[in-house]
Amino acid sequence: MSRLLVGPFNRVEGDLDIALEVEAHKVVSARVNSTLYRGFEQILVGKPTLDALVYTPRICGICSVSQSIACARAIANASGLSMTPNGERSQNLLLANESLTDLLTHFYLFFMPDFARDSYAHKSWFKPMRDRFKAVEGTAAKEILPARAKFLHVMGVMAGHWPHTLSIQPGGTSKPVTRPERLRLLAILADFRRFLETTVFGDNLDVVNSLASVSDLTNWANEQPFNDSDFRAFLYLAQDLDLYSLGQNDNRFLSFGNFSESGDLLVKQGMWTTEGGLQDLPLDAIAEDISHSWMDGVAEQALHPSQGLTDVSLQSSEKPGAYSWCKAPRLNGQVFETGAIARGVISGVPLIQALVTQSGANVATRVIARMLELARTIPHMQRWVTDLDSEPYCHNDEITKNGTGVGLMEAARGSLGHWIEIKNRRIQRYQIIAPTTWNFSPRDVRDQPGALEKALEGAPVLEGETDPVSVQHIVRSFDPCMVCTVH
Amino acid sequence: MANLLWLQSGGCGGCTMSLLNAESPDLVSTLENAGINVLWHPSLSEQTGTEVKALLNQILNDEIALDIFCIEGALLRGPHGTGRYHMLGGTGIAMIEWAEKLAAKAKYTLAIGTCAAFGGVSTAGDNITDATGLQFEGELRGGLLGSDYVSQEKLPVINVSGCPVHPGWVTETLLSLVIDKPIKEDFDDFARPRLYTDQLVHHGCTRNEYYEYKASAELPGEQGCMMEHMGCLGTQAHADCNTRLWNGQGSCTRGGYACINCTAPEFEEPRHSFTETPKIAGIPVGLPTDMPKAWFVALASLSKAATPERLKHNARSEQLIYPPTLHKKNKS
Numbered sequence: 036m037s038r039l040l041v042g043p044f045n046r047v048e049g050d051l052d053i054a055l056e057v058e059a060h061k062v063v064s065a066r067v068n069s070t071l072y073r074g075f076e077q078i079l080v081g082k083p084t085l086d087a088l089v090y091t092p093r094i095c096g097i098c099s100v101s102q103s104i105a106c107a108r109a110i111a112n113a114s115g116l117s118m119t120p121n122g123e124r125s126q127n128l129l130l131a132n133e134s135l136t137d138l139l140t141h142f143y144l145f146f147m148p149d150f151a152r153d154s155y156a157h158k159s160w161f162k163p164m165r166d167r168f169k170a171v172e173g174t175a176a177k178e179i180l181p182a183r184a185k186f187l188h189v190m191g192v193m194a195g196h197w198p199h200t201l202s203i204q205p206g207g208t209s210k211p212v213t214r215p216e217r218l219r220l221l222a223i224l225a226d227f228r229r230f231l232e233t234t235v236f237g238d239n240l241d242v243v244n245s246l247a248s249v250s251d252l253t254n255w256a257n258e259q260p261f262n263d264s265d266f267r268a269f270l271y272l273a274q275d276l277d278l279y280s281l282g283q284n285d286n287r288f289l290s291f292g293n294f295s296e297s298g299d300l301l302v303k304q305g306m307w308t309t310e311g312g313l314q315d316l317p318l319d320a321i322a323e324d325i326s327h328s329w330m331d332g333v334a335e336q337a338l339h340p341s342q343g344l345t346d347v348s349l350q351s352s353e354k355p356g357a358y359s360w361c362k363a364p365r366l367n368g369q370v371f372e373t374g375a376i377a378r379g380v381i382s383g384v385p386l387i388q389a390l391v392t393q394s395g396a397n398v399a400t401r402v403i404a405r406m407l408e409l410a411r412t413i414p415h416m417q418r419w420v421t422d423l424d425s426e427p428y429c430h431n432d433e434i435t436k437n438g439t440g441v442g443l444m445e446a447a448r449g450s451l452g453h454w455i456e457i458k459n460r461r462i463q464r465y466q467i468i469a470p471t472t473w474n475f476s477p478r479d480v481r482d483q484p485g486a487l488e489k490a491l492e493g494a495p496v497l498e499g500e501t502d503p504v505s506v507q508h509i510v511r512s513f514d515p516c517m518v519c520t521v522h
Numbered sequence: 523m524a525n526l527l528w529l530q531s532g533g534c535g536g537c538t539m540s541l542l543n544a545e546s547p548d549l550v551s552t553l554e555n556a557g558i559n560v561l562w563h564p565s566l567s568e569q570t571g572t573e574v575k576a577l578l579n580q581i582l583n584d585e586i587a588l589d590i591f592c593i594e595g596a597l598l599r600g601p602h603g604t605g606r607y608h609m610l611g612g613t614g615i616a617m618i619e620w621a622e623k624l625a626a627k628a629k630y631t632l633a634i635g636t637c638a639a640f641g642g643v644s645t646a647g648d649n650i651t652d653a654t655g656l657q658f659e660g661e662l663r664g665g666l667l668g669s670d671y672v673s674q675e676k677l678p679v680i681n682v683s684g685c686p687v688h689p690g691w692v693t694e695t696l697l698s699l700v701i702d703k704p705i706k707e708d709f710d711d712f713a714r715p716r717l718y719t720d721q722l723v724h725h726g727c728t729r730n731e732y733y734e735y736k737a738s739a740e741l742p743g744e745q746g747c748m749m750e751h752m753g754c755l756g757t758q759a760h761a762d763c764n765t766r767l768w769n770g771q772g773s774c775t776r777g778g779y780a781c782i783n784c785t786a787p788e789f790e791e792p793r794h795s796f797t798e799t800p801k802i803a804g805i806p807v808g809l810p811t812d813m814p815k816a817w818f819v820a821l822a823s824l825s826k827a828a829t830p831e832r833l834k835h836n837a838r839s840e841q842l843i844y845p846p847t848l849h850k851k852n853k854s
Contacts, residue, residue, distance in 0.1 A: 041571045042612020045564040048535050052611035072607045073532055073598075078647035083795040089782060093643045096536020096686065140542070148568050170568035171550055171560060180548035184769075187543055191769030195777020197543070198536040199686055199784075201797075202777045209742035209778030211840040329606075347650065349601040360607075425841050429743045502571035518534050 036063070041502050042070075044510060046145040046170075048097045049517025051475075053506065054358070057496050062506070065484070065491035067475050072329070072360040075522040076345040079465040084110060084434055084457050087465065091453070092199045094467070095519040097140075099198035100133040101446030102519075105453040105467075111205035113440025113457055114432070120297065121428045122207015124419040125193060127294045127301075128220075129208075130444070131416050132189040133197065137447035138375070138405045139186075139235075141514045142265075143168070143179040146402065149507045150272055154497075160275065163262050175265065178234060186227040192216050206430030212423050220420045228413050236410060237264025243410040247385040249393055252403075266406050273399035281398040282509035284489040285309075286391065287369055288377035289316070289473065291443035291450040294415070301415065302445055305381040306366065309395075313381060317367065318441075321452075323468065324363040324479040329354055335480055337365065340454040341439060343466035360521040363476035363485060364468050372396055372486040373449030373473045374513065376404035384411070396490075398512040405514065436460050446470055448514050469519035487513055524589040524700050526553070527581065527624065528563040528634075531617045532608050532644045532653055533595025536686040537635035538565050543769060544689035552693050556700050561586065571612055582623055590699060591628035591673075593621055593656060596637040596644035597666040600652035607651040618666055621656070625667055629674045630699050631656065632682055634692060639681035639714070640787035641665075655681070658712065660788045677704065681713040685784035690766055691718045710760070712787060718766070722811065723756035723773070723781045726764035733757075735829040736822050737837035743778055746837025750806060753797045754780035757810035761785045 042052025054066040075094050079087055091106040092099040104126055111117070118126065148170035155161050167175050190197035193210050202209045212220070228240060236243050237259060246252050252270070261271035273279060292304030306316050322337035331346040338344065351357070365371075376396050379387025386407060390400045435457060442453040449470030456464035476485035484492070487510065494505040530538065542549055542565070553560060562569060562577055569577065580586045597618050598607040605616025613620070625631045633656045636642035640660055644653035655665045657679035663669040665679075672678055682695050695715045698704055710719050724730075732738070732747040739746035748754035756764070756774075759781050763773040774781050782796050783789045794800045800807045809818050832844040 040612055042610075043564070043571065043574055044611055045562075045567060045570050045574070048565075050530065050564075050608070050611045068611070070609050070611045071532060071598075072651065073644055073653075074647075074650040077650050078643075081647070086796050089796045090643060090646065093534050093536065093685065096534040096539040099534070099536060099539075144542075144565060152568065171566055176550050177548060180542060180550060181545065184543045184545045184548065188770035191767070191772035193777070195772045195774045195779065196540075196686075196768030198534075198539050200777055201774065201779035201782070204742050207743075210776075211743050211778070213841070347601070347607075349604070352601055352604070352606045427743075428840055429741070431741045431743075502573070507570065 039501065039503070041506060046148065046511060047515045047517055048095070049520070051515065051517050053491070053510065055491070055506065060496050060498070062491050062494040062496060065488045066358050067477060067485060067487050068359045069361040069475065069517050069521045071517065072347060072521050074345070074347070076465050076467060079462050082462050084460055084462060087455070087462060088201055088203065094522045095516060096198045097137055097516055098133065098446040098448065098451070098519055100129050100194070100200065100203065101444065101451055103200065103203040104130055105442040105444050105451045107203050107205045108442030108444060109440045109453040109455040110434060111440070112442060113438040113455055114205060114435040116205050116430060116432055118207045118295070119427045119430055121211070121423055121426055122204070122430070123295050123297070124423055125208040125210070125212070125428060126203060128189065128416055128419050129194055129200070129203065130293070131412050132187065134447040135409050135412055136183055136187055138409050139179065139183055142402070142406065143175050145514070146511045147175070147269070148173070149504060149511065152504060154504050158275070160261070160271065164268065164272070167262070167265070167268070182227065182230045185223065188223050189220060192220055204429050205434065206432065207428050209429060211428040217420060217423050221417065224413065224417050224420060228417070231409065231413065235264060235406070236266050240410045240413060243407070247389070249389050252386060269402060269406070278399035278508065279394045279397050281494065281505060282490040282512055283395050283397045284372060284486055285370065286395045287371045288380050289366060289371040289373045289450050290378045290381040291445055291452060293378070293445035302378050303382045304443070306371065307377070307380050320367045321468070322365055324365055326363070326480040327357050327359065327477040328362050329357045329360055330362065337480070340452065340466040340468055341441070341456070343454065343464070345466070359477040361472055361476055363479045364473050365479055368481070370476070370483055370486055370489065371473055373470050374401065374404070375408045376401050377449060378445055379404045379407065398508050401512040448516050448519070449473060467522050469516065469522060471513070471515045471517060471520040474513050475515055475517070475520055523557050523559045525561045525587055526558050526590040526592065526696070527561045527588055528592040528594065529617070529620065530564050531593055531595035531621065531638065532598040532651060533635060533637040533642070535594070537594045540686040541689045541692050544693050549689070549693070553696070556697055558590070558696060558700060575613060578620065578624070581627055584627070588624065588627045589629045590632065590696065591624055591630070592632045592634050593638045594634040596641050596653035597621055597656060598644070598651040598653050599666070600650065621666060625656070625671065625673070627674070630677060630680065631673045632680045632695065633657070634682050635687050636683040636685040636784060636789065639683040642685055643790045646790040658787060677706065678713050680709065680715065683712070683714055683785045684761065685789070688718070688763070688766060688768060691715070714760070714785065718762045719760040719785065721760070721762040721765065723759040723761050723763045723775070724810070725762070727756055727775050728764070729775060732833055732837050734825060735833050736826040737829050737833040739837060743840045744838050745840070745842070748775065748780050749799065751799055752780050753782070753795065753799050755783040755808065756781035758808055759783035759785060
């Protein structure tokens with residue numbers, strides 16, 4: 036048995052290291068360490084309630100709007116406040132703008148550059164892939180950055196800037212959209228859609244969205260040469276390198292649901308397991324374990340976030356057996372994976388369900404689910420903008436003086452929840468469970484590994500590898516956000 | 523060629539995300555055209571793990587020149603000076619230690635964002651992690667590196683503050699390092715580049731007509747000036763947000779919410795709610811920069827008395843109710 040410590044692990048958001056135990060050229064166990072602690076749950080205590088809208092987006096620079104929305108929903112929930120229809124559409128648009136930007140950033144800047152590594156130099160596809168996806172130098176980076184920046188002009192119109200807007204309010208948004216702005220937004224979205232259709236997918240999004248089975252996807256991919264579009268290039272790589280067998284785990288999925296339309300959720304809330312299929316989400320059954328976290332508290336007593344505590348100290352940083360600043364959230368005591376693949380399965384997207392039935396969650400299907408979400412969400416964005424009108428954008432009813440609330444939503448990387456307790460107009464307790472907290476959690480009191488830790492077991496390690504490329508693919512297939520994870 | 527190394531410490535990564543929004547030209551082209559070679563950036567570079575550790579050691583051993591050293595995020599000294607709240611992944615060494623050693627080698631050291639410059643949001647509340655800026659702790663000089671620190675080019679840490687930074691603030695500061703040779707006078711008292719801090723957020727604010735007549739907004743979404751009731755610090759905040767604009771055409775005030783002066787040290791603890799203006803006897807406590815208080819009060823009451831009906835009503839509305847009156851040369 037040999038040990039490897041992989042880090043600093045980059046092209047993830049934030050800092051990360053992973054300790055691997057390797058035997059017979061395979062990872063036998065992994066420990067995932069979130070190496071940074073900032074203490075937002077402690078910073079927020081004692082602040083005026085609405086000031087949370089200033090602090091929480093700053094938990095994360097890449098899912099900033101997601102944090103704002105979870106926070107606004109938690110305050111609204113505590114206050115019994117609803118959004119105006121325009122406020123709802125605006126929040127959906129801002130969230131979709133951020134999440135789709137993140138999906139694109141992840142694919143091009145974080146994930147694909149690993150296929151341009153010299154370790155693949157012997158592959159027949161290496162030269163075109165390297166020319167396209169090489170970090171910094173590849174042709175993709177120079178196309179993607181301007182397209183990404185132009186797409187984020189939606190934020191310039193609707194949120195002042197990204198990241199870290201203060202436009203998102205419990206009752207909607209502080210930015211009413213004017214008639215010329217609505218037309219400008221439609222122009223921005225049409226331009227971005229064209230970019231997706233020409234560069235990313237190489238086909239009309241309606242066609243991509245109509246693919247309903249694994250054979251549909253395979254046939255579509257084979258219609259054109261692999262380097263005809265970047266998504267086809269990935270499908271080709273996934274086949275050639277058998278990324279479908281890499282990074283599997285127990286296929287338990289979780290989604291908090293997203294995109295409220297008159298109160299109904301476009302992306303569904305629920306949980307899905309291989310044994311039980313789709314089920315309602317028992318929110319009371321969520322608890323955060325701290326047995327392997329550098330946290331003070333009772334290790335045997337996992338707490339529901341509405342009762343959660345976050346305490347750190349010099350002693351806790353030396354706690355025996357602990358190896359991460361991340362807590363370990365569990366649902367019914369079990370490990371769940373969250374993200375685009377979970378949303379697809381739980382919302383009943385036929386192609387995602389077919390892919391999961393065939394090979395579960397793995398490096399290939401996680402990335403495919405993300406790309407399909409990009410294609411699927413753009414038409415909704417166009418519809419939301421079309422529906423914007425001059426009716427009110429914000430309900431400004433008063434925020435509760437005392438109360439408790441929860442804000443649940445889906446960030447790009449998965450389920451994000453904020454739990455707030457307000458006393459005398461100030462925050463008494465604030466607990467956050469971020470998507471990567473689920474996915475990259477450490478072990479729990481029963482020694483169950485987290486979702487990534489499990490997915491790494493069995494990963495091949497080639498002779499002489501110090502930072503195994505298989506591990507690179509598996510870790511990044513989750514699109515981790517470490518700054519959110521530990522907040 | 524100028525070598526650039528970028529590390530992320532106790533922050534949210536938002537300054538990098540904002541930097542990727544650079545336009546005309548994009549970030550990669552801007553750096554390439556200026557002859558800036560990215561040795562390593564956590565979001566952009568291929569190298570990971572072993573390769574990165576080797577690179578850092580080569581810099582420390584003087585085998586690779588470090589021209590520009592950027593740190594994003596606050597430096598976390600806790601618990602009890604150990605720096606354990608942020609150990610650089612895979613190294614078992616605290617980020618504060620890496621930062622000190624690398625800063626000693628750098629021609630220029632840049633703090634990117636308010637966290638790295640002054641401590642920022644990471645220091646809010648009780649500052650549990652004992653976070654600090656590189657060379658400032660709030661308004662006080664010192665920080666991690668101490669007030670005497672100068673980089674190899676004899677400059678203190680350059681504080682490109684902002685929460686987040688505007689991509690242009692970063693790219694133009696970087697360009698100024700390779701194109702001009704900056705001197706101390708190019709920076710303000712908080713060591714921020716005067717490239718963007720010689721202006722106020724108030725300059726170019728689209729709500730200026732409301733400000734002139736003290737026609738104020740009272741609720742989110744209303745069009746009026748946000749200084750009187752909603753906590754806006756645009757008249758005191760040093761930055762060019764409303765002339766440069768963000769993400770094509772935005773700014774905080776254009777997004778319908780108050781400027782919270784995020785380029786300034788200690789902005790994270792306003793000692794009152796961010797979105798409410800503290801007042802004494804009905805007069806806002808923080809008045810515009812360089813304006814004598816008595817004059818402000820006199821002018822404000824005069825202009826309030828003269829507020830046109832159009833502005834009075836528009837100020838309290840989400841959408842424009844009354845467009846400006848059209849003046850025709852020929853009256854019929």
